[in-house]
Amino acid sequence: MNTSTASNVHAFDRRLIARMTGALGDDKVIGRTALELAQVFDELLPGVLQSETGCDVTIAYAGFRTGLRNDLIAALGDGVLLGDFSLRNWCADFQVGCDSPVLIALVEALLGAEPTSIEEPAPRSLSKIEIDVALPVFHGIAEVLRTAVNAPGGFEPVVGRPYNSAERAKPDPVLEDVFAASIDMTIGLGPVLSTFSVIVPQSTLLKTRIVSRKGAGEDRNAKTEWTEQLEEQVRRSAVALEARIRLESLTLDTLSRLQAGDVIPFHDGQDVRVEVSANGRDLYVCEFGRSGSRYTVRVKDTHGSEQDILRHIMS
Numbered sequence: 001m002n003t004s005t006a007s008n009v010h011a012f013d014r015r016l017i018a019r020m021t022g023a024l025g026d027d028k029v030i031g032r033t034a035l036e037l038a039q040v041f042d043e044l045l046p047g048v049l050q051s052e053t054g055c056d057v058t059i060a061y062a063g064f065r066t067g068l069r070n071d072l073i074a075a076l077g078d079g080v081l082l083g084d085f086s087l088r089n090w091c092a093d094f095q096v097g098c099d100s101p102v103l104i105a106l107v108e109a110l111l112g113a114e115p116t117s118i119e120e121p122a123p124r125s126l127s128k129i130e131i132d133v134a135l136p137v138f139h140g141i142a143e144v145l146r147t148a149v150n151a152p153g154g155f156e157p158v159v160g161r162p163y164n165s166a167e168r169a170k171p172d173p174v175l176e177d178v179f180a181a182s183i184d185m186t187i188g189l190g191p192v193l194s195t196f197s198v199i200v201p202q203s204t205l206l207k208t209r210i211v212s213r214k215g216a217g218e219d220r221n222a223k224t225e226w227t228e229q230l231e232e233q234v235r236r237s238a239v240a241l242e243a244r245i246r247l248e249s250l251t252l253d254t255l256s257r258l259q260a261g262d263v264i265p266f267h268d269g270q271d272v273r274v275e276v277s278a279n280g281r282d283l284y285v286c287e288f289g290r291s292g293s294r295y296t297v298r299v300k301d302t303h304g305s306e307q308d309i310l311r312h313i314m315s
Helices: 016-019 027-053 068-073 100-110 128-148 216-219 226-236 252-256 306-314
Strands: 057-068 081-086 091-098 179-189 192-201 240-244 273-278 279-291 294-302
Touching: 016 100, 016 306, 027 057, 027 128, 027 179, 068 091, 068 226, 081 100, 081 128, 091 100, 100 128, 100 192, 100 226, 128 192, 179 294, 273 294
Parallel strands: none
Antiparallel strands: 057 179, 081 091, 091 192, 179 192, 240 273, 273 279, 279 294
């Protein structure tokens, strides 16, 4: 190949190839499908979440965005809970992201707070228990989506366990990213207004026919006692406890010379006071004891009510 021939060799434009293969569409076409899908969310999702949580949740369309999928996910920012989804015969890999404030507010409402009195929380990563509570919300979004798209076979969506956006693995540079669209919806609870986004490859959206099924949420046994299920999830979640016992004060000189086998006495002479905490929050005041061959602590007092303790653990 001579110099003249080499200068005439050009790489194919990626966007052009994507348009030719059906992986990239016109924004007007994508926008129309996004709007139709948003209308189904607006019709069905408030009823689904209200029947399951007892809370009046508002849903509204907030627009759509297009671009490469990894860029769209990264643009959601920090303090977002992400979930990886698939729906057989429709899309094998799509994502849902939801801002954390509304999920934190939902936990507060579940624990008895009046939704209208909840102050808007700052976005942050969610605890394991808060994610447990958020999982059914993601299932609700996936179920409404299933009723809206023309996926033959009636298969249930597969919903991966949500995770904090900070924990998302970095994209593999070897794998080529895909063109996608983000359908953005506002979700409000009381004064707290957040956004959730459904990020789908454009190759899927271009082949999607939206079917609005009014009342579809009622087909799901709306009286599933979801609130009770979430409360049970919260109460059955395993929590690591830590007990702290105050020891006698020692000088730095003595501390520096401690060896294996040396003994440090407890500060208390009679009933030894023990502070029990979880997730860095003090929960109980206990006394040190022993039962058979095992050391124990006996609860003497609490740091707040049952609801206070649950909030402390989950925050």
